[in-house]
Amino acid sequence: MLQDEPFKSNTRRAVHDLRELIFSGELEAGSDHLESELAERLSMSRTPVREATLMLEAQGLLEVRPRKGVRILALSADDMDEIYEVLTELESLAAALAADAQYCKKDLNTLAKSIDDMEVAVTNEDRVAWAKADGDFHHELVRLSKNSRIMAIVSNFNDQVRRARMTTLHIRPLPKKSNEEHRALFEAIVSGDAKAARDIHWNHRTSARKMLTELLNGHGLKRI
């Protein structure tokens, strides 16, 4: 599956590989790792690994703790709450901006497609496919805002909660009614109703957030 991509530099590869290791859980949340360990693991010297860890620290995926190694991000329920608070707000803004932008239906094809994909996935009870389509939907929504800063922040926070989402994906209820909200949002964007778009998405996100926190608390997942 993995074809060895040509990386511009070892630092770039280190960033990429460490992200993969973190997302896959091979580097467990909360675990500590020495620079030299990671360097050996990635078959390179400490220099590019150090540079990579500093970048990943800035992205909030790990914490560099001098003499104790880097610690992989472990989110508490409060952290999740903070992140979802920001995500909710910025995505709702994105929805409003998308509505204001007066897109024609053709420009919204990608968005429509992912709604359909979610529909199919829910029918098939295929959670992985649903997660993919849902991710695409949110990504496209934010892209339509045309604000690169919103895109960057949202993408960054999505990285931070990626593992948590993976975990909850299989214990959460199937999102059967959620697509009604997606379609309502779509209509609001088509018709240029920014206020409605914002509110619909805000409510959508807020209820998802509530569900998630309760789920995590219910399962006693303190740090993830």
Add this chain to the structure above:
Amino acid sequence: MLQDEPFKSNTRRAVHDLRELIFSGELEAGSDHLESELAERLSMSRTPVREATLMLEAQGLLEVRPRKGVRILALSADDMDEIYEVLTELESLAAALAADAQYCKKDLNTLAKSIDDMEVAVTNEDRVAWAKADGDFHHELVRLSKNSRIMAIVSNFNDQVRRARMTTLHIRPLPKKSNEEHRALFEAIVSGDAKAARDIHWNHRTSARKMLTELLNGHGLKRI
């Protein structure tokens, strides 16, 4: 003025010093600088300078352009617009959260103090003092939200627009009526009216934003 702080490492010092050089304008917006130049300037080897530039790139203050040196951030009017769009949204959220948090008047002393300071500064037509107090006000407002992610993003974006603010500070009209809005926001927070707090601050920020963009465009400041 500058007492040499004890830095944990040269990398830390490089981050600090480069930030100062950028904020002060000694490293001009849009200018390019080789790692070796900067290293000599800061009296250290390339290694900590490289690490510092990677961190500052992640903070959006410069761009590492292999073989062309690092380029200091230069904001276009569109960039300013994007940033202020996010700042407006997140600060308004912070205002709503602060109102929800049910602070007693004593907890809001710092906020009240900076409003008074702004009042005095405007009376004295002391723009620098006003900017300081205004900065304090916004910082405290965000702190009251108790959401560390909002704090981090807002502080980051404030860094990015710092030079632009300095520039406009002396060509903008004195903010005479702006403190009425601050006091109204304060009251909304005291009385726990989240909706009002959010709206007041949103309008406050939105009009400031409009003023700023017009000012920049009017003075033909394309990149700053």
Add this chain to the structure above:
DNA sequence: GAATTAATTAATGTATACATTAATGAGAAA
């Protein structure tokens, strides 16, 4: 003379040796 290619150069990228320092543990004094 224009275009292509090869040599040079100047910068970054990387490994490594070494310096520094926080943490650990051993040993001495109370």
Add this chain to the structure above:
DNA sequence: TTTCTCATTAATGTATACATTAATTAATTC
């Protein structure tokens, strides 16, 4: 035993030499 000091150690922090490579210039061919 407890505490303090000091040596040890194990990690990061830093400088530097060298590898690599994009960009530039010179050279060659058409």
